[in-house]
Each structure stands twice: as structure tokens, then as C-alpha cells.
Amino acid sequence: MQTQHDFTLEPDDIERLANMSGPFDAHLRLIELRLGVEIANRGNVFRVEGRNADVVARAERLLRQLYDDAAGEALDEHAIHLRLGAFADADDGASAASSNAHASQEIAVRVKRGTLRGRGANQQKYLQAIASHDINFGVGPAGTGKTFLAVAMAVDALNQSRVQRVILVRPAVEAGEKLGFLPGDLTQKVDPYLRPLYDALYEMLGVEKVARLLEKNVIEIAPLAYMRGRTLNDAFVILDEAQNTTIEQMKMFLTRLGFGSTAVITGDMTQTDLPKHVKSGLRDATEVLRGVDGVSFTFFESRDVVRHPLVARIVNAYEARDARDAASGPA
Template identity: 50%
Template sequence: MGRRPTRAADPAISPDPTPFREARRAQTEISFENQSLLGALFGQFDANLVQVENRLGVFIHARGDRIMIEGPEDAVARARDTLTTMYDRLAMGQDLDAGAIESLIAMSNEPTLEGIISGEREEPPIMIRTRRKTIVPRSATQITYMRSLVRDDIIFALGPAGTGKTYIAVAQAVSQLISGSVQRLILSRPAVEAGEKLGFLPGDMKDKVDPYLRPLYDALNDCMPPEQVERRIASGEIEIAPIAFMRGRTLADAFVILDEAQNTTKEQMKMFLTRFGQNSRMVVCGDPRQIDIPGGERMSGLADAVSKLEGIEGFGTIRFTAADVVRHPIVGRIVEAYEGPDA
């Protein structure tokens, strides 16, 4: 397979070896039936194995279809579960990149990792299938979120950027639109400036507003071929519009997503939630710590709605933290730094 890279010596990446010398040592061996998947499992120059080694402080030795893991007892168990789940994902035809591996390593400390993808579970695997990709959970909170998306009528998804709040909601919406369980997909955002002014942007009102809705277009294009997105927008099956365009409507047979909801006023949020119609689902996404409207949390429609509606039947509330960030690991560190005691 080529020369294997050396393990990282950077203490910011490699675990502190001192507690490992004191920890109880263990050794385990696992094997995999489908040898054609081993190249993707190990990665180029065994990079995937090295990533698991560096993050968990274990030694992994591969020979044929067998992998020997050695190290502290708890770390060996986590490495075994991580590698097994990596293999299960590949066996189901799913992609495996550094970000997915990082998420599986993080989840290996959670009791929810076992069987997330494994076909041996009695319950069906937790995933969302779209035309372009299959989305699987990358954190324990995402598992809870995906379950809420198929169970609750209105879901509040709260937390920092990079946790998958909007992306997973769009994927679920696309999945239901494709299956025919809803007839429309409606995506909305408040057009609130974060330091810039709409008036300085060129073009007409649509040109001024579209940049604020760009993240929604990006998520759609990730789940559906762009030509299908354009065709469904032209036909009205998919609608992307500022929240002001929701007034006076009843949104029936629709999957409705409100993004950046922390920037709605109390009046806007009440107006939006009361648009709910028959055979619909609403997802309200926002970061309560990133409010750009005057008055901050005191005037935020998101904070007000959660305080009034949390716990009522039909409503689900999912709270993400910096530990759930699934972008580059440094994004999680940035979020933690800005949410620390000195923030």
C-alpha cells in the first residue's frame, strides 16, 4: 500500500502519553470479510488508520484482512468500534473522508455509535437518502435530530454554525419531496444585515436578497442535481424567499424551513409559525448567540418561541453544542473560544 506516514508528535494532536502508561493495556484483533473494501478503509498510505491512531493514542497493525489494535483499554475499544463502523459505511456504499472519520471517533465515546450504520440492528439505519448523496449522522445530537425530523411537527434546531442544523433539514425536506410525502419545499430566512446594508448591494430586490439565501441554494444543490433544483423552483415545488413573503399564507402539504431564525422578531416568528398547515412539517434553525437584530435576545423571536413552546406536544427542541461541529475540527475550537467564559 506504500509507505505508511509516521504518527504525529504534535501534543495538540496526539494524546498525552502519561495517563496511557498508567492505564490498563489491552489488545484486540478484528477482521473484515470483504477485502475489496480494505483499501478505502485503510486510506492512501494507511492515512485513515493513522488518523485513528493519533486521535485515540493506540497502535494499529494491519495484516491482510486482520487489524490488531493495542493500547489503553478504553482507547482500544473506541478504535475497534470506530473501525467497525467505518467498514460498515463502506459496505453500504457510503463515502468515508477525514471529516466522517473524525466524527466517528468523536462518537465512539458515546453509547449511540454502536449500530448506527450496522445492518445487524433490529431498527433500520439512521440516514437520509437524496438523489445525490446519503446523509448519515456525524454526532450523537444529529442522531436525535434526524429522529425528531420524522416524528415532530415543528422542530427547533438550536446551536452554533457547522453543526448541520440547516443542511440536515434541507436533506430531509428533499427526501420527502422526492418520495411525494410533501408537495412543496419552502425555505426562508430573514433578510437581516450582519454589519452590511442591503442598499449598498447592486441590482433589484431579488438581487439584494439572494445573497442572504445562498446557503439554502448550496444545501439544495448538494442534495439534488442543479438542473432539477432549477426546474422545481420554476414549477413552484421549491420556493426560497425571505420571511416577509410568508405573511397571509397557509403552508399545507409542505416541508418548511426557517434558517437564521434568531434574527426574527417576536412578531415575525408568531406570523411564521401560524402559517402551519395540514400535512406539513416546520424546522426552525438558529444560533441564539448570533443575533443581529437590535435588542438582541430580548427581541429575538426564536428565544421567545422556544421559551413559550418547548415541551408542548408536537414540538421538538434539539440543542447542538461546539462538540457537534462537523466542519473542520478547528471550527469547533473557534466556537468554543467564542462561547467561553470570557466571550
């Protein structure tokens, strides 16, 4: 049962209220996503609604704190992110309460072809995690919507002006084939590795709009090696096929994240194309970063496959074979 609470922020100051709320109430929307509440206001009179009294009380405390801060400094999205992080650290048990409250919200993404929602519990959990965490891992078999949903969330963030650009990244690792020396300029050489990302963008935005945004560098598609040395602020960054990263590459990518940015890392650890003696950076990250505050993990299974039903049966067959091989040990 939802809990709601009304309160008034004093003193009544229009400029201070606008500073706290952000352009088009963007700061309030960010707080809603991170804390799992709904915020409504008429002037300085606020109503907060959430899953339980503790969550509502947390949101009220944060809003009062931000209103006090708004009297002395200009608040932007970076400042809100920092205060949300500091507030979570200072409030015992805040992360668990936020996670539980957010689970009740369904994320709907508007794309060119209509409104997109998660199919099944895992996809819904994945969308909720991306909305409420700065770094997100989507791990599981092909056909579960990991990349497609991440691109949808990136496009939505761009359309809502929550980020200034979208950066789609893939490691340029050959999937078993020896492609040799590819002809053309640099873009043409790496395009075969990045084609699935183009396909998802075309479906979300249309070919012509994607071309315009690529030309303006609002959308950037690049191989992973090009991320070294960069700091990515106000960006939505997706690392696809992350099972083909090394440990060093994964660490490099994760440390590129700047203020106001969201990162989504997707991959299938059963389809690694790295040499046998090289440990996947994705596998290593799932071991090292589990339990780190601000990092989410969504693990998909064969039942989450949204392609042809036969794909799920193929995934199950390979998993069963791998389990038998692991049980029998080396020949």
C-alpha cells in the first residue's frame, strides 16, 4: 500500500524553488527515479508518495536539504547526482529501501515505433536498474534484449535531454572468422563490428535521424580502443559484446565515466571470442564489482529470450552440454 505525505518548504521563494527543481523539473524527476517515489508540488507545497513511510521520509529529508542548498548555490544535474550519492551513503539502509521501492515502478520508453516496456520480470528489472544506477551490467544469452533495451534507454535519455550524447562501443574482436585486411577508411573498417548497434538505432529513430545525429557527433559509435584517455560527461555509454574485453580494457572503460553519465555493459559469457588463456573482463567485473553501491547486475536466462522460440531451446541445449562437460571433467 502506497504512503503519501504533504509538507511545505519554507520560506516561499520562487527562484530558490526553481533552482532546486531544475529545468522542467528535471531534478525532481531524477530524485523520483533514484529514490523510487513520486513527487508533486504546487509552489512550495509538496506531496511525496512512495512504497512505505521510510522511503517517503527519506525523500522529504533530501528535498529539504536541497532547498536549503538552493539558497546559496546554483544546482545543476552534477550537483544533484553528488548529493544523491552522499545522501545514500549517510542514510543507513538507504540502498535497500530505494531498490525495493523502485521495483514497484514500471519503466516505459517512447521510441519511434511506439512505447516500449520490458517483457517479463528480468527485462523490467533491467530497465529499472538502468534508470536508477550509473553503471549497469546486463549479462545473459543472445536474444534476451540486453542491447536493444539499453539503446532504447539511451535514446529516451537523449530525447528527454538527460544526456547530451550517446556513445556506443564494441571491442573489435573477430568472432571466429579471420577477416583479414578490410578495405576502406577507418569507419568502414570497424563498421562490421558495430553493425548491430546501427540496426538498433535505426529501429529506434529512423535512418535519416540517425545519420543527422551521427554527423553532429551527438551519437558516436566507436571501437573500445578509442575510449582510452577520455572522460565522458553527460553521456549515455553502452559497451556491447563486453565478454570480448580483457580485464584491462574493462577497467579502462569503467573508469571513463564522468558526471551526469550512465554506462550499460552487455554481454554473454558463453560466447567469448578471446584466446583461451585470456580471462574475460566481463566475467572478472561480475566477480569484483558485485555488491559495489551504484553498480547493478541483471542476469538473463534462456526463458528471457524474445527471439524465435527455437533460440531458447538452442541456448538450453548448449548450457546442458556445457554442464555435462564440466561434471565429467577433462578427458
